[in-house]
Amino acid sequence: MKRTPYYAVIFTSIQKETIEGYLEMSDKMVRLAKQQPGYLGMDSARNEFGITVSYWESLEAIKQWKQHTDHLLAQQKGREMWYRWYNVKICRVEHEYEFK
């Protein structure tokens, strides 16, 4: 649970059948994201359809991460090699609650 408001990037995707090099790049990007200023966390689940939600302190932190050189390269390779389709939604998290 993080203090609202904060920001979320909802990344939904359908991958291609061959995803050579994807797992290594994905691991690298997760490690790199964690080092970014304003990074708050990440949730991820995949079957035939994938959803990754990353959480950030501000829109500026999201913009900086989007424009990070290594991440730009990963995005380009993603479009060329790994993703049939993806969608990105930038959201402001207004309210949060939890059950344990």
Add this chain to the structure above:
Amino acid sequence: MKRTPYYAVIFTSIQKETIEGYLEMSDKMVRLAKQQPGYLGMDSARNEFGITVSYWESLEAIKQWKQHTDHLLAQQKGREMWYRWYNVKICRVEHEYEFK
């Protein structure tokens, strides 16, 4: 792609090991959500961790769905029977883009 701004509910969860009756209830809730006023769509993925994101026209539509009698019963059964943990985030979607 929907016209921004609209709203998203990010539901992340960890299920218990026995989830008897869950699939039937889940199917029923998806059918019911689609009939709600202000419903815009839903994305879902699960491995050991589950993420379901539903999309809505307004906060009022989310509130109505949360308080729907059949949905309240499903939420109660979820807490008692199927979920070890869940988290709900109510978000305003500010911006969206897509790659095909």
